[in-house]
Amino acid sequence: MIRKEEIKEEFAGREKEAEETFSEEIMENREQNQNNNIGMDEEIEDKKERKIVVPGEVIATGINFLPGENAKRDGKDIIATRFGLEDISGRIAKVIPLSGVYLPRQGNIVIGKISEITFNGWLIEINSPYPAFLPISECRGFISKREDLSAIYNFDDLIVAKVNSVKAKGVDLTMRDRGLYKLNEGIVVQVNSNKVPRIIGRKGSMVNMIKDYTKCDVIVGQNGVVWIRGDNLKNELLAREVVKLITEKSLAGGLTEYIQNFLEKKTKEKK
């Protein structure tokens, strides 16, 4: 559970913001991961019918079809331009990618690590091809010009932030929203960003199941970074094991029941 003392620490001297943040956090922790969904999880549940396609392969033929994401038209055919699962819904033929680096989108919640501190903000490492920047203006509360920025977020700190905009030069982040704060304690797992919808599950079902069984806080960043914090290391490690298991078996059907059985077995073993 989010601890009040930590929030107070973070916003030392800015009590009003601290109170606001704390009441938000309690609601936020459950909702956040649901809002994080790009809406792909429902489709992924029916993965059994989908075919894997390689770049250049024809996924649909005919003038009726429209090329969606990762697909393009070549004469009469729609071809895949990326390795992934073909997805034809109605008239749109697109490809759901199975691999690749994280490409930030506006509104994505990401977990990043502070890599540089400049005079007006922080450079954050979010495992994408472009640098991410968090300006002082996008932090909660007022920060005076003389303030030592490393006292707020120091090197190697982990933060939950939201992508404000994606430009050619880089990505702009913000912390001005519910559920965005610095992460303390806990452990971190890095997974391929394409597996994130699977880890979250339909409307957060998978990640909430992990939280319930292991009694840990879990935040899943769209960039594939998963933060886990529990009361003891054993629970944290179990949650991490489950996350890794989901990424390995992401293409299998009936994954939710499989993970549920796994969690049942593991939590009973402890008692």
Added chain:
Amino acid sequence: MTYTKRFDGRKFDELRKVEAKVGVVPNADGSAYFSFGNTKAIAAVYGPRPLHPVFLQNPQKGVLRCSYDMLSFSVTERKKPGPNRRSKEISMVTAKSLEPVVQLQNFPNTVTDVFISIIQADASTRCAGINAAALALAHAGIPMTDMVSSVSTGFVGNTVCLDLTKEEEDYEEDGEKLVSDIPMAFLARTGQMSLFQLDGNGIKPEDLKKVIEAGRKGCQKVYEIQKAALKALAEEKEE
């Protein structure tokens, strides 16, 4: 003046045993292993990622950087480690053969690094390298409009051969080398050619046409194997 039976007993239009596997380098964004008989290549792709130094960046699209390297133990006579003129040239032709299909317009100022390592060499190394690189790029989720397949062909003695071995590359008759080593690469869907080199004696135009046809058919077979290797990734996970 004739080469009537191949050293390893293959038919003239027969490939050596081909193996392809995707995902062999876990740390890379994409990776693949590809082999033609005893020639084995591993490709690892990292990217798109930031490119340093800045003067190499291209603001219109991402840069594709290929690096071909034969490891010291890949040949019988130990090869000194590090790039040499031959590997720099092969790196360049590999990049040129992949550039037509790789779509990096949406990744300006980045680089996609392709590292090809030859762990065992028995001719056709650049072809195995290109095949592995194409697989690795697909595995890394790089947008591509087509798959690239490559195979070496040759005119040995006066016969069209597919997939030469080192022995065939060095074929001589009466102390005279009578081989033209012709590696080539084709795009799978459109059938366009993206690599074409000739090394050796001259060849008549009519014979060249036969060689190209043999290469085209060989590349189609290679494409089927590449496709199967990528699709096998899903089956592995289902277990």
